[in-house]
Amino acid sequence: MYTGKTETACCLCGNPDIETRIDLPPRAVPLLKHSEAIAWRDIVGEVSIYFCESDWETVRDLVLETGMSPLSRCNVAHASFDLREDFEALLNDIRDEPDHSDLEREMRESATKTLSNPEDPYVDERDLVEARVVTWAFDDTLVESET
Template sequence: MYTGKTERPCCLCGERETVARLDLPPRAVTLMRNGDPIAWRDIVGEVSVHFCSSDWETVTDLVSNLGMSPLSRCNAAYASFDLREDFEALLNATRDEPDQTETERRFLEETDRVLTDADAETRAVVEAKIVRWALEDLGVTPD
């Protein structure tokens, strides 16, 4: 049985060919379209969203020039993530509910590092801004 992550289509349009992937904290799923039924506390690790070439250009422009996040338009059904139950089924054991606080802290630290690096690549800056805005929208702030 294969339990690893598979590549996903563009989270905005569903196009199979993608050129960019962003990793987000689990709670960001709640900000996405169709994300309400997903038990974000049961997500193990990060949530990955993918973008096709034309949508990546739009996302880059939205984030860089307009200061807007694309997450509300992203379809959570196209996101890539692992649920705790998948691991429990594989290992035949029940795990405790994950505490996402450490994961969110790690994401915030990474955004700080990227946003203060003058040489950071565009993809990393776009990802850092989206992660920062998502966590701020969810009430998570740096210490």
């Protein structure tokens, strides 16, 4: 049965009262805690992780002031994403492995644009945190700059 992507609890503490969401490329899943059993190549679209108010403050400080990624502490059980098998079950059809190249290019370009102009009035702290975490995820998974 296809359930679709849903809002989940804080990926750090499990608190259901979430404040902030950031979206990641599927290849960031192996960087999350307890992700061994998930085939990230079967994820369709972005992966969303959520934070409660107090954990968001910690993550914001960790990323913007300390320059560290929170992903290794984020429990993948609280991440939200769609798997190819869910779509196959819904449509009774076998699908090819998802091609993440367009999504990854868009996410990389958006992160670069955000980080190159942090003083833009339309860029907030959440955007900066997401851009840095996305950039680090690409760096940590050894993604070449051109795919």
